[in-house]
Amino acid sequence: MLVLITYDVSITSEGGKKRLRRVAKKCEDFGVRVQNSVFECVLDATQLKILEIELEKIINPEVDSLRFYRLGNNYKTKVKHVGAKQSLSVDEPLIF
């Protein structure tokens, strides 16, 4: 299924920049960055659970937040892109 992950990490708080970097890095391991703090990940239920747990370990729940949007398996009709930075879709043919 496609999961959209967005986050807000408070960089003005103690260690905020570091957490932001770590969250971004973790998300990059699992999906494709589509906008600055927005990731699209094609995952199965187990992988999603793992990612949730790992991200929760990184953030400071007092000041940071994470949002997971599950778009299901038939997500192709649910996403539309307008404008610059057309990003890569991991289940289209990948030919470079």
Next chain:
Amino acid sequence: MKKLLNTLYITLPDAYLALKGENVVIVQDEEVIGRVPLHNLEAICTFGRQGASPALMAACMEKSIAITFLSTSGRFRGRVIGSTKGNVTLRRTQYRFADDEEKSTEISKHFLIGKLYNAKWSLERITRDHALRIDLEKFKTKSAFLSESIQQLTVADNLEVLRGIEGNAASAYFSVMDDMILQQKEDFFYKGRSRRPPLDNVNALLSFVYTLLASDVGAALETVGLDAYVGFLHRDRPGRMSLALDVMEELRSVYADRFVLSLINKKQVQASDFLKKESGAVIMTDKARKEILQLWQKRKEEQITHPFLKEKISWGLVPHAQAMLLARFLRGDLDAYPPFLWK
């Protein structure tokens, strides 16, 4: 059934593949031009000359993602696989069967029945769909000949006899290959198989598509724990994926040949997609290769119902399903190996 994951194709000759976190990154001129999470990939297939970093290879081996290296012209160079998975007992059984002429004959017979059945099906499909554009008599004769060959196969009792029947049947099938090309006849014709190098457009397409299919089948066999290099019909030869070639036999006509024919008949390739070298060898342009890979990948995503498993799977998982059935047969869970008989 497992989910078919994507295959990453690298056709840029000067691209380098590296590992970053859990991603494969594609680097060209020191610039990252793409990054794909490894867990979305089934295989990586590269036509480049620069290769991949050892760290990436290690990560792929661990996740059993097959990396296939092909030359820029598409010839198979090698493959990176991890410590072979599956159990050693299965492989040992496979070797015992391969050493035993009688058992090898029995399995090979099923591969070839599959091959001829599917070849016959391809011919009949054309007769049904394009009855007015082809020489019906000719197709009917060939189809009858294939039916007869299948009968002969069922009673054959050694590998030499099997190869003889297969040879005759294959030449009967290929003798109408040219008739199955319905469009662009002046640029695409089939006069006989030529390879290393292919000498005309159709042969260039066939060689390319067979290479793609062989690497898919090879990877599928390794995934279920079989040794792709030890075959039953194709005997051992260093560096040859004999078992992959065996299992591929039944898929050639329905999977590869029909794909090539549809490329031509739907005008998805043109004469301008091919270059003739001074040596007479025909090669595809980079652009054409990219387009064909795109269509190949799309074809792999098409859903079919597996004739034996009665399960809906994508075309791309057919090699995997056959590998699994072969492993089950070797383990003794099935009485015989069920070839892929396309309907």
